[in-house]
Amino acid sequence: GPQKKSPFLTGESSARIIGVASGKGGVGKSTVTVNLAVALGKLGYRVGVIDADIYGFSVARMLGMLTRPVVLDNNTIMPMARHGVRAISMGNLVDEDQPIVWRGPMLGKMLEQFLADVYWGDVDYLLLDLPPGTGDMALSVQQMMPHSEILLVTTPQAAAANVAQRVAGFAKKTNQKVIGVIENMAYFACPHCGEQTAIFGEGGGERIAHDIGAPFLGRLPLTTAVRAGGDEGTPIVAADPESPAAKA
Amino acid sequence: GPQKKSPFLTGESSARIIGVASGKGGVGKSTVTVNLAVALGKLGYRVGVIDADIYGFSVARMLGMLTRPVVLDNNTIMPMARHGVRAISMGNLVDEDQPIVWRGPMLGKMLEQFLADVYWGDVDYLLLDLPPGTGDMALSVQQMMPHSEILLVTTPQAAAANVAQRVAGFAKKTNQKVIGVIENMAYFACPHCGEQTAIFGEGGGERIAHDIGAPFLGRLPLTTAVRAGGDEGTPIVAADPESPAAKA
Numbered sequence A, B: 001g002p003q004k005k006s007p008f009l010t011g012e013s014s015a016r017i018i019g020v021a022s023g024k025g026g027v028g029k030s031t032v033t034v035n036l037a038v039a040l041g042k043l044g045y046r047v048g049v050i051d052a053d054i055y056g057f058s059v060a061r062m063l064g065m066l067t068r069p070v071v072l073d074n075n076t077i078m079p080m081a082r083h084g085v086r087a088i089s090m091g092n093l094v095d096e097d098q099p100i101v102w103r104g105p106m107l108g109k110m111l112e113q114f115l116a117d118v119y120w121g122d123v124d125y126l127l128l129d130l131p132p133g134t135g136d137m138a139l140s141v142q143q144m145m146p147h148s149e150i151l152l153v154t155t156p157q158a159a160a161a162n163v164a165q166r167v168a169g170f171a172k173k174t175n176q177k178v179i180g181v182i183e184n185m186a187y188f189a190c191p192h193c194g195e196q197t198a199i200f201g202e203g204g205g206e207r208i209a210h211d212i213g214a215p216f217l218g219r220l221p222l223t224t225a226v227r228a229g230g231d232e233g234t235p236i237v238a239a240d241p242e243s244p245a246a247k248a
């Protein structure tokens, strides 16, 4: 059918649209998206977050907003709001144990609904937590919002950095700017003796940033607190603004 | 077009077909698939591995077989063979930095090609390293091979266990048996002082196994050796059969 109307699709909105991508799953895209959103909110920006990982939705849990959204008479969906951030996720529409068994084209339709039917108001940033891979959703985001930018998240090892590099190759083909690379799970500092171990290796983040000509935005350590914050719905930035992980 | 002929699709093959799934990416599906395959090979079984993660392919690197396959005159593809395992991956067909930018229906076609055009011979086990999510590939595997079974991999935290439970819900709907749950990255033993930290929390594996009524098959620790083996193409089972990680 005809594409729905949304300020993000018609160009009326002046919001910066940033897709947080990695190619590989489990490297910390959702964690970085949620913490970045809360950090931007604390700086006074109005921020929206769309959980575009339809099968592997996790933003609702990570922001502690696993309830259903308010839907107005005209079918407008009010976004969830917590920690100074507005957000919407499949986690707000179905139970967490409910598998979403859809084929590719449904993903783009869902994204359209999140963009057009949710009342975002005037946001400065719209962050999209992208699913792993360079398939249907990545293609839909690029086709619907060609001016969106990409923030690349990787862990240090070659296996993850190579997949992230494939995303950069995809972004290049579609003229989306990669605004930078964040390396997550860079090291683990033992809580007992303080020694650091590079469990996932070293250097992958800087290597890709160099290869693709994008700024390297820094490293985040692997910490139990970051993981616990994600499980409990209190992002580390909100929980402990002073910690080095939050400042990165 | 008409479905290609393959012993795995016509039921001629007596191989046990096991999809290694998790729902979430980055929890260790590929690592478990590759190590399980090598371990079965060491026990004398003939094992084939299909890297069904088309966008996030990593099996070729993990088995140290990043070269191109031999293709016979009649377009039959000879599988790669290393560490006593036969395997095929997108990593054998394209360069590692090459993004695969396909929509959903292409995924099923690629799976069909891996099943029908590759000369697997008589294998006892066919392991499928599944992509994250419950989308096109999961649906294609279930439709093409309804008797395939699912091995579920999760990490201990709630966020990952919930997504794995969605896969179990999907398997139930499609009558695929879940043969068991493996919990990966269960704890990290500091190489300096030996103390263990449950970085990713505890209990997710056992909780899902209990909830879905499937056997809990054990825990694997988070070790630098497992990660390094994956990056260098020498699976830990092949590298150090005595280590506790390999025995699980």
Ligand SMILES: Nc1ncnc2c1ncn2[C@@H]1O[C@H](COP(=O)(O)OP(=O)(O)O)[C@@H](O)[C@H]1O
Pocket (backbone or CB within 6 Å): A022, A024, A025, A026, A027, A028, A029, A030, A031, A032, A058, A184, A185, A220, A221, A222, A223, A224, A225, A226, A227, A228, A230, A231, B024, B025, B026, B157, B159, B160
């Ligand atoms: N820096 C970190 N320290 C500890 N745990 C982390 C860190 N980053 C991510 N995690 C945990 O790792 C898991 C995967 O992260 P997630 O953000 O869901 O990755 P993705 O969105 O790439 O799949 C989550 O349970 C999360 O809490």
Ligand SMILES: Nc1ncnc2c1ncn2[C@@H]1O[C@H](COP(=O)(O)OP(=O)(O)O)[C@@H](O)[C@H]1O
Pocket (backbone or CB within 6 Å): A024, A025, A026, A157, A159, A160, B022, B024, B025, B026, B027, B028, B029, B030, B031, B032, B058, B184, B185, B220, B221, B222, B223, B224, B225, B226, B227, B228, B230, B231
């Ligand atoms: N038990 C483990 N110890 C250390 N690293 C691991 C372990 N399991 C997986 N990894 C590493 O974590 C990353 C993700 O694992 P991978 O098998 O690719 O997950 P998936 O297939 O679920 O995306 C890889 O770099 C891998 O080497």
Ligand SMILES: [Zn+2]
Pocket (backbone or CB within 6 Å): A190, A191, A192, A193, A194, A195, B190, B191, B192, B193, B194, B195
């Ligand atoms: Zn220690």
